[in-house]
Every structure is written in structure tokens, then in C-alpha cells.
Amino acid sequence: MNKITLIQGDITKVAAQAIVNAANSSLLGGGGVDGAIHHAGGPTILAECQVIRDRQGGCKVGNAVITSAGNLPADYVIHTVGPRWHGGRQHEDELLKNAYLSCFKLIDQYDIETVSFPNISTGIYGFPKERAAKIALEVITQCVRENTKIQKVNLVCFDEENYNLYFTLMA
Numbered sequence: 001m002n003k004i005t006l007i008q009g010d011i012t013k014v015a016a017q018a019i020v021n022a023a024n025s026s027l028l029g030g031g032g033v034d035g036a037i038h039h040a041g042g043p044t045i046l047a048e049c050q051v052i053r054d055r056q057g058g059c060k061v062g063n064a065v066i067t068s069a070g071n072l073p074a075d076y077v078i079h080t081v082g083p084r085w086h087g088g089r090q091h092e093d094e095l096l097k098n099a100y101l102s103c104f105k106l107i108d109q110y111d112i113e114t115v116s117f118p119n120i121s122t123g124i125y126g127f128p129k130e131r132a133a134k135i136a137l138e139v140i141t142q143c144v145r146e147n148t149k150i151q152k153v154n155l156v157c158f159d160e161e162n163y164n165l166y167f168t169l170m171a
Helices: 032-041 043-056 092-109 129-146 160-170
Strands: 004-008 018-023 064-068 076-081 114-117 152-157
Touching: 004 129, 004 160, 018 032, 018 092, 032 043, 043 064, 064 092, 076 092, 092 114, 092 129, 129 152, 129 160, 152 160
Parallel strands: 004 152, 018 076, 018 114, 114 152
Antiparallel strands: 064 076
């Protein structure tokens, strides 16, 4: 059974045990998927992010932290910070891979069986979409193979361009 599902839509409306947020280092919300998750999830998520921020000063690029999901159709939000694209000169591929791997460490730690991922770093951070999709699929496929508890990984693409890229790469 293929455990990776491709969905075009709004990640805040897709039910899963955990939703991954493409966050910024401040953890205080922003634009794109980050803003949508904070808006739909309500003030609980921001309050928990502020506690994490006070404790450790935010979240570094390539790392991830976890909060409850507030009003979202999930138990948890995993906030990960992907890299900004600088032409590939600042280890962006490795940092993006680490962002996904950091999420899977929390997925394993919290016994999460279903999770939805957005397209990390491909919006305002400017990471080339096809390159990001290949990295995402490589890491997700490897982690699903290694963690047999994972039942389903949703790849939720807000825009048609990302959806079509994943559709082609997964064919």
C-alpha cells in the first residue's frame, strides 16, 4: 500500500494527526501556509510558540518544534523552518532535507501515524519548486520505509504548479 497521498487544497482543512507548518525562525506566524495555520488554528498555537521562543529563542533553519493544533483538524502542528534560496550556495538542499528529517524525528517521538506536509520553502523563500519536491519525496519515502507506524503522509499542495510537479514525480 502506498502511504503517500497527493492532495491539492488547503492544508488547514485536511484531517491528520499532525500538520506540518512551514514556519519562520521567530515562530510568531507570517505569510503563506504559516499565516493560514496560525489563523485557522487560533491563538493557542501562537501562545505555545511564544513559550518555545522564550525557552529557546525560536527555531533554527532545518529544525522543528511541536505544539498542539488549536482549532485545526489535527492533534499537533510541527513547525519546521526551511531555508531561503540563495542560488544553492548556502547548503540549501541539506537544510531543506534536515527540515523534513527534523519533522520525522518528532513524528517518531510522538507516535504520529498520519501527517500532512505543505511545500516547504517554495513560497516567499524562493526554493526552486521541482528541486524542493525531489528532496521532499526522497526524505519522505525513506522515512516512511523506516518508520512502520506511519500510516499516511499527505503532500498538500496549495497551488496547481506544485501539485503537477509532485504528480509527475510520483508517477
